[in-house]
Amino acid sequence: MSDLLHVFIGESRENLESASLLLEKLHSDGYSQDAIDNVFRDLHTIKGSSDLFDIKPLTSLAHAAEDLLDSLRDGSTPLNESLCDLLLEALDQISNWFDELESGSENVEKWQPISTELAGRIRACIHADTDDADGGESEQAAQQSEASSSVSAAPTSFLALGSQTQLQCIEAALECEQPLWQVNYTPDFDCFFRGEDPLTVATNTPELIAIQVTPSKDALNDVFQCHLGIVVHSSADDTAIANHFAYYEGQYQRESIALGQLVSAFWAASEEYLVAAEQGELWQAYLDGDMQHSARLAEMVGMGEDVTPEEAAMCRIFQLICQSDTLTALLESVTHPADNDSVDVSADTPLQQNQANETPEDTGVNQARNEILSQQLIILQSMNNNADSPVFPSVKRIVTGLLGQSHTQGASTPNQLANAIEQLLNATTPVETEDAPDELVTPVVEESTAAPETTETVSETAESAPKQERQAPKTLKVNQEKIDYLMDLIGELTVAKNSLPYLAKQAEDIQEGRKLSKQIKAHFSIVNRLTEELQSAVLQIRMVPVSHVFQRYPRLVRELARKLNKKIDLVMQGEDTEFDKNLIESLSEPLIHLLRNSIDHGIEAPSDRGVAGKSETGTIVLSAMPQDDNVVIEIRDDGKGIDAEKIKMLAYQKGIIQEHQLDTLTEEESLQLIFAAGFSTSEQVSDLSGRGVGMDAVRTMVAQAGGTIEMQSKVGEGTQFKLILPQTMSVNRIMMFEVNHQMFGIGLDSVVETVKVSQRDIEMIRNNPVLMLREKIIPLHCLRTLLQLPVSDNESDEVCVLVVNNGQGDFGLIIDKFHEGIDVIQKPLEGVMAGFNHFSGTALLGDGRVLLIINLQELLSCR
Template identity: 30%
Template structure:
């Protein structure tokens, strides 16, 4: 991808998000000056960047949005829901266009029509004369093309041509001279001109009041040149020109074959993924690499001494010192690389207010949406992987959780439902919650739906607690929606949330109180690339357990292990905890003689601590974890694998999944 285009895509994403944030803030406080000025700057900058490329439809829409924002900024009134809807629709379409450009390098074929439609909708919000608005958006009325052909000297010759023609309508801006544009020179640059018509854009004032520095032209022309050649001539004024490819017919008329003034272009591969990093973090990496080079040279010096037969005791001391230095540097380098990959939740959270607003508007519900913990950081893969599951959860909160306004008022609640998206750091994990104060989950309705759809046998449903019943919302194919819509009822969503969380190495849980609301919680690791594990022994084998889930380790005498029905428990500091033997979870035969005491890893499973009995503790280590692949992909109870120093494979276990 061209470097300039790649830079445009990165900048466009940021400007689109900034404009979205400002417009939503402006909707909350129409008199606020800061978001108005910021939104205008974002759209103006984006429109200027688009002008460097052959994306005329996008420039047309953004130009209209800029004019509308400029008008609103001057008169400071008229900012209502329809105006914000129109502006957000333009920004949303621009975002979709940028995504397509990132993949293909060009706009889709229908971009011209969509750009004109958006521009007309935006300019309809202005107080200006509708006739002027129609010209300003370079309207898609194509009758002028037939008129131009009919007024040409020899329309029969036009129709007899085998090659298609190009129709041009160029309406220079009034201040185009101050931008260095020369409309007549541009027109003369068009090769193979066949017809030209000049007219005034606005009515002419009296002769004495004509401003010689203001352009009042409208230029229409026909050319037999190639479409790409014509578009290249007008590439710096894309918001002022519309170009159509027309196919002459045998009757001497021109039929429009395509309207793609901004769609043609050279195909470009998908854009590379980029990550903006604080320069201080890069400097830290560079410093650590420099120290690693010094450590490598010290090790090379020791290797040379060994080759020359130096004293072994002296060499052993040097090797130990070198090993300690390299171990320290690797740990610091690991931390520095993780810092580079860390992104604030703000990067993903900022995309949700508009989605919540659109969903609420579609369903006719009032929503008071807020976000907390946007500064919490997590690995880039975790942050980016959260978009789809959180979008599902927020749509469910609006569609299923929030009651209609009249029902909320009848139950004594505020008219608008409250939905909170929050993130917080929890030791070596990050917790993300979606909370609403809606109707809550009715366990009876869940049981009824599960019974009707055969998700759980009837006898099993009767034995389930309310908490276990509510967990069924994550079952594949489960939905309580009475009918299928574009938002719910297809039996996907919550199942996708759990699958996404598990792919990221996390878990999802639900807590709800009928009539008071629901909270969906995702608990995720800070990173899925490098992690800390504790190696535990089971017989002669080693297994890894992620350190972020371990609360403590303990030695429990056999006398403190208590049988509880068909399970076991133990007493730790006057508290009784459930005991699970790792050998039983992995279906490994127990040793012939039971030990006198148990080595126990106390872990957080859900909201409760659980003891995991192992044969011994090995060491704590930083590992580069690889997810399971091939025929082992999806193996339950295994997060991934890593290689140990001796070349053996260490399996890293997902204890909560094994217990579940």
């Protein structure tokens, strides 16, 4: 993988993460302009950067998501839950592709159909009608959506289309019921030398509606250089367009044009003619709301003898508008833009006046007005300051209607009017300016894209610049491998440090060595302190808050709950608790499993909960809290709990326990049976959980991370899983001991105490040795026997007992000799040794010997 791709994936993952979080927030808290803007910027960044690599399906999917966000941003598509889910699905897909890119297993050809399908679904939601909107609000939302889409600016080149072509476009858009595509194709000047034939490409565009060709120079100096600008309109879908122009990447851009934009452009060009047609009778019929009459009149006018083809097309479009409710609503929003917001624009109410005491509703009105103004500005700019243009009077009328006479009185040319609009738009608050179409405020938008955190107004930005400088997080991005390498080096240093006490001991043995030994020991304490500090500093680098893992779960819970028709609240606590990054990643899977179990088996269906006297919505609490050197992660639900008796019976049926254990097992012990291999309580295997490998796998994964798992449950009240994990897995404090002249280690966490007892104190209960220690029975195990080492020839009466706790109680291990505690970097067993589960790993001692570290759980289960 190239360095550039590596950086791209790293950065894009951050964008994905932040976008996912914001989408979750939008999902739960509802619409927020800031959040949408930020998600848009994240997607925009991913799309932009991905274009550097040959991963077109990813780029087009990101592009589709970006387009949807853009339409959410300008309000032309209403936000709802399904849109959030769709966007999250797209983010997941992109994340999966990143995984493939990272592992080098990507197959971009296979991505294409996935991208096409998903992008198609996303695009279908852009400017979608009532279908996606929720319940009773649907109609209103759709109207708003249509109204808004109608006022967004149409591309300049589209405005220049003649009425005949506009008619074709509107007919095509009505027929295909989706936005049209405009492709702005600017062939490279040397494209002929590559065998390209741009106009043939353009004329062969699928579902072609119109082509515009413009010479881009005054004169042609070299016939073998291409100096043309080509604009193509098509009703084909995005994929077909992308495929058709696939070989011309970088030479073309495509943008969608919604029906509202088509109507808006049509009206700008045709208003004067239509208002005056048939002595104003046509327009009056329309104003009276008699659409049938208007349509008939329009048809009649269009068939007149002295009507030009252009005028006939205008009449035909107007006829179509009168016959279609959708088109009528769109035209209504163009002709009476502010009526939709119940604002009287006939009065002389300049824009700034309305801003004085602005309510949220006013902000919406102003945004709509700004967009209309922006559109008029584009039309004006396309007129080349020609005051005789037939479009100019109608534009001036719209602007006067919006701003009042005082603002447009002096403007007698398109440029003067454009200046007046520009001044007003610049004077409005930058928050609104940012929402205006890109053409107007490109520098502002670019700036915000480059610095996602910058949402302040222009004036505020200037004032708060020093403040921002202070607040800029001083974060350094470092490849994790480098930190791991540093960690390895510290491990080596720890081993080297551990050798100093050996040297001190050896120095004592030589003549006059005592002084040297003392010096070495003094030196050791300094090196020891430095190593420990270095260790903790580097460990700190690897610490990340558990929220990194937790933040994925709200969505998982929501999706699973919906799938199972359950109502579940996920409450997360202690997300700031820090954890070693490697550990956190290994935690993700077991936690998902436990959550799935809680959702699937724990929380009851709403009706059952009602019967049990609980609230319909179940609660799952996911919490993390530091406890000494460990972190305790708890998953608690208020579901139906686990019936210990049922577990016991099932375990017996599955052959996990023997018949006699049915009576002897306590409730606590029975519950632990769910961790046994091959155990599943679900009578029906579902696709969520219940495959019978779950809890066993969870326990194994937790144990591999050096942790333990505990479970408590009460029937009818709920279940609680507690994962106790070391905060960091890098440095272990080990207690050393000797058996059969060989050194072994055991995690100091599990050591309760060390005692030396007489042989006589060891008693036998049911043929098993036990030790009575302060009125407590401690079962004893001889480590020699467990490790199958030769029997001791030591005749001493004294026995060394290492009392340990494995989470289920205290046990005594009979060993030969105690040694000191030591910090080690534990290394996993490799090769043939990897199969020896009774050792959890090895460590290198200061004198070069290898220390085998005992896996207590495994060892005691072998007894």
